[in-house]
Amino acid sequence: xxxxxxxxxxxxxxRKRSCTVSFLLTVVLYLVMSVLIANGSVxxxxxxLLIPLCSYIVAALALNLTVGILGDLSLGQAxxxxxxxxxxxVVSAVLQQHLxxxxxxxxxxILAGTVxxxxxxxxxxxxxxxxxxxxxxIVTLAFGQIVKTLISNFYVGIDSTGLKMSFIEDRTHxxxxxxxxxxxPSGLSGNTRMSTFAVGFVLILITLVVIYHLLxxxxxxxxxxxxxxxxxxxxxxxxxxxxxxxxxxxxxxxTGAAGVxxxxxxxxxxxxxxxxxxxIFILIYVVLGGLGNxxxxxxxxxxxxxxxxxxxxxxxxxxxxxxxxxIAIMLITNNRSLRSLYERLxxxxxxxxxxxxxx
Amino acid sequence: xxxxxxxINGLSLGSVYAIIAIGYTMVYGIAKMLNFAHGDVIMIxxxxxxxxxxNFGLGFIPSLLIAVVICTVLGIVIERLAYKPLRxxxxxxxxxxxxxxxxxxxxxxxxxxGSATKMYPINIISGSVSLFGGKLSIPYLTIVxxxxxxxxxxxxxxxxxxxxxxxxxxxxxxxxxxxxxxxINVDTxxxxxxxxxxxxxxxxxVLLCSAYPAVSPTLGSMPGIKAFTAxxxxxxxxxxxxxxxxxxxxxxxxxxxxxxxxQLSDAIVFSVLIIVLLFKPTGIxxxxxxxxx
Numbered sequence: 001x002x003x004x005x006x007x008x009x010x011x012x013x014x015r016k017r018s019c020t021v022s023f024l025l026t027v028v029l030y031l032v033m034s035v036l037i038a039n040g041s042v043x044x045x046x047x048x049l050l051i052p053l054c055s056y057i058v059a060a061l062a063l064n065l066t067v068g069i070l071g072d073l074s075l076g077q078a079x080x081x082x083x084x085x086x087x088x089x090v091v092s093a094v095l096q097q098h099l100x101x102x103x104x105x106x107x108x109x110i111l112a113g114t115v116x117x118x119x120x121x122x123x124x125x126x127x128x129x130x131x132x133x134x135x136x137x138i139v140t141l142a143f144g145q146i147v148k149t150l151i152s153n154f155y156v157g158i159d160s161t162g163l164k165m166s167f168i169e170d171r172t173h174x175x176x177x178x179x180x181x182x183x184x185p186s187g188l189s190g191n192t193r194m195s196t197f198a199v200g201f202v203l204i205l206i207t208l209v210v211i212y213h214l215l216x217x218x219x220x221x222x223x224x225x226x227x228x229x230x231x232x233x234x235x236x237x238x239x240x241x242x243x244x245x246x247x248x249x250x251x252x253x254x255t256g257a258a259g260v261x262x263x264x265x266x267x268x269x270x271x272x273x274x275x276x277x278x279x280i281f282i283l284i285y286v287v288l289g290g291l292g293n294x295x296x297x298x299x300x301x302x303x304x305x306x307x308x309x310x311x312x313x314x315x316x317x318x319x320x321x322x323x324x325x326x327i328a329i330m331l332i333t334n335n336r337s338l339r340s341l342y343e344r345l346x347x348x349x350x351x352x353x354x355x356x357x358x359x
Numbered sequence: 360x361x362x363x364x365x366x367i368n369g370l371s372l373g374s375v376y377a378i379i380a381i382g383y384t385m386v387y388g389i390a391k392m393l394n395f396a397h398g399d400v401i402m403i404x405x406x407x408x409x410x411x412x413x414n415f416g417l418g419f420i421p422s423l424l425i426a427v428v429i430c431t432v433l434g435i436v437i438e439r440l441a442y443k444p445l446r447x448x449x450x451x452x453x454x455x456x457x458x459x460x461x462x463x464x465x466x467x468x469x470x471x472x473g474s475a476t477k478m479y480p481i482n483i484i485s486g487s488v489s490l491f492g493g494k495l496s497i498p499y500l501t502i503v504x505x506x507x508x509x510x511x512x513x514x515x516x517x518x519x520x521x522x523x524x525x526x527x528x529x530x531x532x533x534x535x536x537x538x539x540x541x542x543i544n545v546d547t548x549x550x551x552x553x554x555x556x557x558x559x560x561x562x563x564x565v566l567l568c569s570a571y572p573a574v575s576p577t578l579g580s581m582p583g584i585k586a587f588t589a590x591x592x593x594x595x596x597x598x599x600x601x602x603x604x605x606x607x608x609x610x611x612x613x614x615x616x617x618x619x620x621x622q623l624s625d626a627i628v629f630s631v632l633i634i635v636l637l638f639k640p641t642g643i644x645x646x647x648x649x650x651x652x
Contacts, residue, residue, distance in 0.1 A: 073451070127633075131640045137393075138591050139582070139636060142629035149626035168620055276584065280458055287455045319466040326459035327441055334448040 004228070009229040019212045022295045024207065028200045029302075045309065054200025055262035057301045058207045060285040061294055062254035065211055066136075068292030069220075069246045071198075071227035074179050076140030077282045079147040079254055082274035084256025085263035086115030088158055092264065093181045094163065096192060104190050108193040110203070110260045115310075117256020120147075121249040129244040136248075144279055152354070156182040187270035188263065195265040203261055204298075207254050211294060214250065223247050288329060365494060365617045366610065371501040371570065372507030372607020378563040380593070380601035381515060382556030387550045388532045395457040396437060399464035400557050402429045405479070405574050406472060412480050417535035423576075426561040434557025435550050442553075443546065458628020468576040475573065479572035506564045511559060519598065523545035523631040524551060532596065585612075588632050593606030594645025603643055 011020040033050065036042045059077055066074045084191070088109035095105045120143075144167045155170045156163065159178025164173050170184065183189060214220050225233040226240040233240050263269055273310035281304075289300035332338060379401060386394045395453045411422030441460050445453050487498040519525040527548045530538040534543050567582060568574060585608060593604025608628060615627040635643070 065452070073454075105508050127637050131636070135636060135640065139633050142588065142632050144631045145584070146626045148628075149623060153620075168622060237512050266625070276580075284455055284458065291451070316470050320463060322468065323459045323462035323466060327456055327463070330448075330452050330456040330459065331441070331444050334445050334452050337446070 016262055017209075018295060020292070022208050022212075022298065023205070025298060026204050027296055030197075031318075033197070042195070046306075048248045049305065050197045051195045051200050051265040051306055052262060053302065054197065054204055055258045055265070055322055056282065056305060058200075058203050058204070058258035058296055059282050060289070060297045060301045061204070061207045061211060061256050062251045062258065063249055063282050064289070064292065064294060064297045065214075065251040065254070067286055068290075069211075069215065069227065069238065070244060070251075071285075072129075072244070072248075073137040074140045074251070075137050075246075075276070075279050075283065076142075078276065079140070079144035080117045080120060080255035080275040081262065081278070082144075082147050082271060083261030084117040084259030085269065085274065086151055086182055086188070086271070087116040087256070088113035088260030089191055089263050090163070090181050090254075092192065092194065093158055093179070095116075096241070097158075102192075102194045104197060104198075106260075106264060109194075109264065110257050113260035114253045117259065118249050118253035120256075120280035121252025122245070122285060125245045125248040125252070129248060130241055141276070141279075144274075144276060148271055151182065152185045154182050155180070155184055179343045185270065185272070187268065187273070188266075189268040191263065192269050193267055195261050195264060200261055203213045203257060207257075208294065210250065210254065211328035216249070217338065219243060220248060271351065284326065288326075365613050367497055367501060369610030369613035370606060371504045371609070372613060373589075373606035375563050375570070375605075376586045376589045376608050377508050377602045377605025378511055378566070379582060380590040380605045381512065381598060381640045382563075384590040384593075384595055384601040385515075385528075385552050385596060387590070389528055390549050392442065392453045393457065393587070394455065394553075394556070395583070396460040397556065397560060398562040398579030398581075398586075399461045399584060400430050400434060400437075401564045401567070401577070402468060402574075402576060402579035403433060403464060403579055404561035405568045406468060408561070408565050409477060409479055409568070409574050423562070426565060426584065427558050430561035430564075431558045432556045434553040434560070438550055438553040442586075443549075446499045449570050464586065465576050472576070476577055479568040479574050491519040500566075500569055504570070506600070506637050507562065507566065508605075512598065515555070516598050522547070528552060536557050538599060545633050549608050571612075585628070588629065591642055592632055593633060593641030593642075597642075600642055600644035607643075629631070642649045 010016060033042070037047065042299055059081055062125050063074060063077050066072055085251040090111040090166055091112040092105050095108060099105050124139060124143050128136050152170050155166045157172040157174045157178055157180045158164070158174040161175065164172040164174065164178075172178075172180070172182070179190065181188065181191075214223075222238045222243045223231070223237075223246075225238055226243055230240055259274070285304055288304065289296035289298070308318055308322055312320060379397070382397050382400075383394065386392065386397070406424040407429050408422045408618075411417045411425050415422075417425070437460055440455065441456050445456055456564040472610065485499070487496045488502070489496045519528055527543045528537070529549070530541065530543055531545055531548050539545050540547075563582075564579075568578075589608040591600045591604070592608060593600030593602065611631055612624050612628050616624040619627060639645075
């Protein structure tokens with residue numbers, strides 16, 4: 001009995017608390033949703049949103065790793081999702097000819113998308129992370145645009161002789177019975193839908209495990225040191241470029257996985273879906289959830305994704321209201337007098353704790 | 360002759376980018392923020408001038424002036440209401456607010472004027488000059504666009520370097536607190552910067568729509584992103600940099616459309632940006648800022 005109590009105390013100790021809360025929240029939400037679905041009390045609209053929601057949560061958590069933990073702004077999240085999504089779709093189309101188990105195909109596709117997105121992460125990260133300032137933001141923005149343009153001009157088909165690819169024009173010349181997988185600007189069509197809510201849930205858990213493990217490790221401390229003061233980190237012998245690159249690549253890889261999950265939920269999807277606006281939306285989830293705060297990211301993604309649906313009755317006005325809410329939140333949370341009032345009312349005890357641990 | 364033709368087209372498109380990029384670069388230089396709503400101010404300018412031309416039957420110059428006035432006021436209002444309260448906030452909060460303003464403008468435009476594309480009257484500046492016995496014809500619009508860009512850049516450069524307000528701007532971009540101690544009204548200076556940027560956005564809107572006559576609520580996004588790229592390309596914060604960056608970006612875009620591939624032109628433009636940043640991290644004319652410890 002004592003052991004259990006100790007364990008619970010350990011789970012809610014200041015160091016572990018945020019991790020525990022994130023996991024608990026995810027599991028509880030999943031169980032509640034599963035029960036509600038089994039009851040049949042969930043509308044088909046919400047049901048259709050569940051897998052995209054999981055995908056966005058994973059992408060937002062991954063972005064929080066770059067923006068919140070690494071402290072570098074990335075505007076190319078949609079690019080990595082796109083790379084993952086289309087890689088995953090091609091892999092799954094190939095595997096469908098050899099394997100029967102949809103789950104197995106989905107898992108292998110997700111892994112393939114993850115690896116490909118990680119490779120692109122290295123490609124973008126190696127040259128850029130040595131630069132200072134907002135350059136990561138600009139280069140990732142450019143990267144997202146490049147990926148969108150390239151995939152819009154990419155043609156991949158499959159027939160009995162294997163995969164055929166061409167660029168700019170459709171020169172795949174498929175045999176009769178062959179199938180186009182990526183069809184230039186019209187993207188995926190006839191994609192077999194394999195993603196399930198359960199897989200999405202597991203992917204969120206894996207993402208949380210990866211992120212919290214990274215943070216607890218030697219790597220995580222080096223990364224935080226780099227973010228807080230790069231010069232000091234360098235002087236104590238931390239290879240800041242290396243740690244930045246590792247974090248950025250992990251973030252890209254997780255985003256790729258989110259992309260596969262997203263793509264495998266739809267039978268057709270265009271490359272234009274993964275545009276600059278999507279990157280911005282994910283960034284909004286992260287910033288409103290709180291930089292470096294994983295639980296906050298999950299909550300804000302859920303709230304902000306459901307908000308336009310809840311505002312659906314307002315029709316034409318809903319995006320205007322969404323925009324106004326966004327601006328209002330930013331103005332209110334940055335208002336000094338409101339902030340100090342909040343701190344006085346709620347944070348007195350915690351603040352004292354922080355002060356004592358600082359010493 | 361084709362080459363010359365493409366070059367002139369590139370300069371014309373680049374001039375529009377340059378005028379927009381100047382707005383970005385000034386705001387970044389002084390307020391240290393990425394004003395994502397800048398592209399949408401262009402969109403508002405386009406709509407205003409469209410209605411002045413079509414519904415009120417005004418001429419080119421009056422409708423341009425009204426668009427300039429409305430955009431300038433809009434720029435100041437946005438700055439006062441949305442950005443000023445965030446002067447002390449972290450840069451990400453400001454960025455998100457700018458994105459919120461951008462959504463607000465886009466969706467308000469969609470609500471007020473519908474999402475359907477409107478055709479901008481293209482015959483405002485018609486006719487062209489023939490050169491080399493008719494082998495090369497340059498539309499007057501192209502000449503006007505390039506001239507406006509050159510005039511605007513030099514006028515602004517003179518303004519920033521030779522007037523009191525200009526020196527106040529330079530002082531604010533160096534160090535806001537020190538500027539305040541010197542008796543400079545930082546808030547007013549930032550408002551003036553936004554006003555100038557938005558005023559140029561209206562000019563760019565009219566020139567852009569005369570060349571590409573489709574007016575829609577999302578009109579400003581892509582030119583906005585491209586112009587921002589141009590500003591970075593030339594060295595963000597620098598007015599001559601925005602000018603050169605804009606022109607180069609326009610030329611690269613038109614050349615890659617003509618000689619490589621129409622569909623891939625965006626990818627090529629952004630790849631060039633990445634390559635330039637790798638070799639010259641602060642852009643073409645950017646200053647190197649050394650970090651003090």
